[in-house]
Amino acid sequence: MHSHDSARSDIEGSVIHASRSYDAFAWFIRRTDGPILDLAEIREGDRVLDIGTGPGYLARAAAERVGDTGRAVGLDASPEMIEQATARAKQEGSTAEFVLAGAQEMPFEDGSFDAVVSRLALHHIPAAVKERAIEEIARVLAPGGRVVLVDLREQTLGALLHAAVRRLHSAEPLADDGSLTEVLKIDAFAGLETGRISFLSYARARRRSE
DSSP: OEEEOOOOOOOOSOOOOOGGGGGGGHHHHHTTHHHHHHHTTOOTTOEEEEETOTTSHHHHHHHHHHOTTSEEEEEESOHHHHHHHHHHHHHHTOOOEEEEOOTTSOOOOTTOEEEEEEESOGGGSOHHHHHHHHHHHHHHEEEEEEEEEEEEOGGGSOHHHHHHHHHHSOSSOOOOHHHHHHHTOSTTEEEEEEEEETTEEEEEEEEOOO
């Protein structure tokens, strides 16, 4: 377990600082860990990046799948989230690593990962820089690498849950199948698919081989 925790004040977008607010939804969110990793075809030895990792649930689940020969990294723009994720990984003996950074400027070499996943993070990124974040995902993915983006489906949320989520999250519109599809429509990706996991929408694609 490793953490890169230098302070960042230049990250654009909505950053959640109340890290423990996610605990109330943990049971609800974590039941999608397995399906998301299945969609991303995560297997032993893979290098996986979880963007908007929050408390690190999905990154730690990925670390279990990839084993000692792989690598699982959780990235988040919130220092509090990275601190909590790092502490929990240490408690659990997880090999997951955590990095403090925004999705629109990631501190990784080109082709560093076999898969990129992101859950409940896309709507935190302002429209003005969302395209840059998607370009960064393409850059850090190896040729043939998989990307799975997952976000809330606003139309499926009850009024109470919707209000709670919007209180925790930014004022950006919540996702639907169409918006997730649009962000991956760049030349770097192929094989675009969309679907649903429980209360979430997803879009997945592959990095074109060069």
